[in-house]
Amino acid sequence: MATKSSQGGSELRIVILGNDEENKVVKSVLNCENLTGEKVGLCTLHQSERGGRKISVVEAPGWDRLRPDRIKEEIVRSVSLCPPGPHALLLVIPVKTPSDEPSVGEMNASEMHMRLLSERVRKHTIVLFACDDGVDQQAIQKHIHSAEKILEECGRRFHVLQKSTCESPSQIHELLLKKIDSLVEKNHGDFFKPQANYELIEQKTEASETVTELRKRRGSMDNPFNCEFYSTKATAALTFRLLKH
Template identity: 45%
Template sequence: MASESSPKAPDRKIVLQGKAGARKNRVARFILGDTTLNEESEECLLHEGEHAGRRICIVNTPGWDRVSIECTTGKIKKEIVRSVTLCPPGPHALVLVLPVNADDELSVNELKSASRHMELLSERVWNHTVVLFLCERDVEESTINEHIHKAEKLLEKCRGRHCVMRLSDSEAQVHGLLKEIDDMVKENASDSFQPQVSDELMRSKMSCKEDTQKKTNKQQSEEKVEEKHDLRKRRGSLQGLLPNMTTDTEDSERQRERTEAKKNINQDQLPWNYLKPVVVILMSFMGALIGSVAGAQNGTMGAAVGIVIVFVSLLLISLCLVSLVQ
């Protein structure tokens, strides 16, 4: 049993770019011969068909602002970038559609806007770009040539590649456009435009890794600093405690010395504590004895008075002596 052959890849993959109202849908319709392709959208539209036996894949992008990229919404910018990812591995050609109208001149701002919107896909986009001047049948050649002349700087970016399509004579113009695309593909060695999204994704991943590594390094550095701070704090606490311990030890030694000194003093004074009453008693006894002997010469009354006087005198003397000893 023969295996089914895989579907053939499109011979040409084309992305249509241009401002809002550039009638890109009409270009897609004439290339594919599908009269139903009149839909305008704010999202990319993918169309597939055939032309002269060749499979064609066309991505029609939403139109950007005519005069300023700043006025184009973020959604449309994202769709412009996304457009080249809808026909993997990438389109063979990006066709920049510039409408030619007899009553509408091609302004410098319009050309700048077109250039900046195209370069959302990177500057490499110009290596795969063909400029298509789109007009009706009744537009004069001088008007077309004037538009081409005004777009000269933009055409330099894509090596002058351009063609003219009159919508009323589309069949012949389609052949001219496809031939221009074929010639460009040969110049590019059949390489398709590789979406910048892949590069940006890789850069984003690398950036995420770098950010993660930076955060890790920063966190480790902060932890090391914190550890050093805690270590210094602990050392400071220990150093703060040592003087206190020394002071406490000195105070204890001083207290012990005072206590021992008091003990020594008390021990030294202990005999005197016992001698005090003995001295007082002895002195009193001696005073009484002296008084009785001295007072005996004057009789009993004299002896009594002498005892009292001498006793009191010696008592006072003994107390003074005891006080002096202390």
């Protein structure tokens, strides 16, 4: 399913993983301060329309040490809440203060999110460093360096979400959407298929290929001009004549 650029309408489906504190990422994606999302379990579904383009954003719950099993279930379910699947996933890593050191727990949780959704999710993921006010470039670089493993797995795609005195919320929104659209274009409009759907498609494809192969074999057997058949028949006749003489 191809997805047009933000200037051309169509649809964009996004899942946000990680701790999106104060809904900064959702607000930036939708360019909206007053969110009216719908709760589905521990996930929240947001929908909006911009310039004729429908944007669906699923916000998965952040990692919670007190309820790890429940969180795992919700993360797996989150990609099914924007059917048939998200075009992009934003893996959020918070950068809170200038002196804030990268959290090992946060990085481990981010890697866990990725593993829960299979390796296929990597080509649809952008790592998003969500910065609080006052965070300087040095703190951002520390977090980028600490996330090196995740960045490598995701093709080194990342975006720094940071308020700027020279950029309006609309400009920040456009920059983020431009990065997402670039990813979608690179994937030729393909989207991440939830594991259950992916396995079903694989089974149907295998079954279809098996039926096609059986039909080819049947057609080969039914074809009276089959070269192999006549070659075998001629060889048998020649052998019979030689034996006779």
